[in-house]
Amino acid sequence: MYKDLEGKVAVVAVVTGGSKGIGTAIATRFGQEKMKVIINYRSDQKGAEEAAKAVRAAGGQAEIVQADIGDEAGVQKLIDKAVEKFGTLDVWVNNAGMENQHATTELSLKDWNRVIEVNLTGVFLGTKAALNYFTKHNKKGNIINMSSVHEQIPWPTFAHYAASKGGVKLFTETVAMEYAKQNIRVNSIGPGAINTPINAEKFADPEQLKTTTEMVPMGRIGDPKEVGAVAAWLASDESSYVTGITLFVDGGMTLYPAFQGGRG
Numbered sequence: 001m002y003k004d005l006e007g008k009v010a011v012v013a014v015v016t017g018g019s020k021g022i023g024t025a026i027a028t029r030f031g032q033e034k035m036k037v038i039i040n041y042r043s044d045q046k047g048a049e050e051a052a053k054a055v056r057a058a059g060g061q062a063e064i065v066q067a068d069i070g071d072e073a074g075v076q077k078l079i080d081k082a083v084e085k086f087g088t089l090d091v092w093v094n095n096a097g098m099e100n101q102h103a104t105t106e107l108s109l110k111d112w113n114r115v116i117e118v119n120l121t122g123v124f125l126g127t128k129a130a131l132n133y134f135t136k137h138n139k140k141g142n143i144i145n146m147s148s149v150h151e152q153i154p155w156p157t158f159a160h161y162a163a164s165k166g167g168v169k170l171f172t173e174t175v176a177m178e179y180a181k182q183n184i185r186v187n188s189i190g191p192g193a194i195n196t197p198i199n200a201e202k203f204a205d206p207e208q209l210k211t212t213t214e215m216v217p218m219g220r221i222g223d224p225k226e227v228g229a230v231a232a233w234l235a236s237d238e239s240s241y242v243t244g245i246t247l248f249v250d251g252g253m254t255l256y257p258a259f260q261g262g263r264g
Contacts, residue, residue: 002236005033010091010235011078011130012039021196022146023095024051025224026231031060033232036086039064040078040096061086069096069122075129091142091235092130094123099161099198112160119164120171127175131184140183144234145172147188149250165190169246176244185243187234192250194222217252217260 012027023039028051030037037055039062041048048064055062065081067074082089098118100111123145134141150158151165168188176186193212195203203209203221213219227249233239234247248254258264 002033002232002238004237005030005035005232005235007034007036008090008235009036009082009086009088010038010093011082011089011126012037012093012095021198022191022194022224022227024054025228026093026095027051027062028054028058029225029228029232030091030235031055031058031062033236034059035091036061038062038078038082038085040067040069042066042068042096069094069126070117072125072129075125078126079129079133088137088139089130089133089141090139091144092126093231094126094143094145096122097146097148099158101157102160103157104159107160115160116164116167119161120167123168123171127171127186131175131179134184135179135182141185142235143175143184143186144231145186145188147172147190147246149190149192149248149253151188151190151246152248152254172246173244180243185234185239187239187243188246189227189230189234190246190248190250190254191227192216192222192248192253194224194227194249196224215253215257216250217255217257220251222249222251 010030012023027037027039037060039048039051041064052062052064063085065078067077069075079089096118098115102111127143130143145168147168148165150162151169155162172186172188193216213221230247230249
């Protein structure tokens with residue numbers, strides 16, 4: 001669909017448990033655009049291999065790379081592999097993320113640090129590495145961060161998750177402003193309720209599914225492919241004048257659905 005993406009090289013971070021969700025959907029869509037994709041995994045090699053298979057089946061090229069995106073050496077490994085295999089880097093997607101639920105009074109420092117490390121520090125390290133490559137090689141470059149509707153909507157018992165995504169929002173905006181004159185674009189995607197493995201157990205419960213769906217004005221749960229489509233647009237020259245935004249893919253969840261129908 002986006003001819004300028006054909007042949008471009010992207011690094012997509014896919015984490016354990018998410019390798020069949022949004023990460024794979026983005027990688028697969030990039031494959032449809034005939035892109036060359038580095039798929040990162042931490043421990044789920046099988047999931048990463050399935051994602052790579054989907055990219056190739058869609059018409060792209062793919063390599064999987066084991067690395068911890070919370071570690072600078074691990075992130076650099078992804079850059080090095082992209083250059084080794086495909087000769088360059090054009091698009092970097094910080095997709096890795098995690099969540100767990102705790103009342104704030106019971107939230108351990110260990111759980112706080114782990115969520116912040118993956119969701120926010122990982123975004124920082126990936127962005128820094130990509131920026132260093134883009135600036136060194138005078139490339140326009142494109143960075144896409146995975147945020148959430150919870151950069152805007154408070155989420156009780158997920159304070160660490162909401163804090164990490166709020167951080168991603170201002171980090172994205174700040175870096176976008178900092179590097180705009182160098183033609184490096186930095187944007188975020190904010191998914192809402194998406195049918196991914198991380199939500200599978202919750203959505204398998206009819207009552208929880210009903211409750212969540214009622215929070216979405218469009219009245220349905222989103223498909224990972226719909227997030228992949230947005231990632232492809234942000235990666236393409238069709239969005240060449242777009243930087244520093246969060247594009248919500250949420251069926252209207254951020255529109256205060258409790259007020260739907262004139263209530264309030």
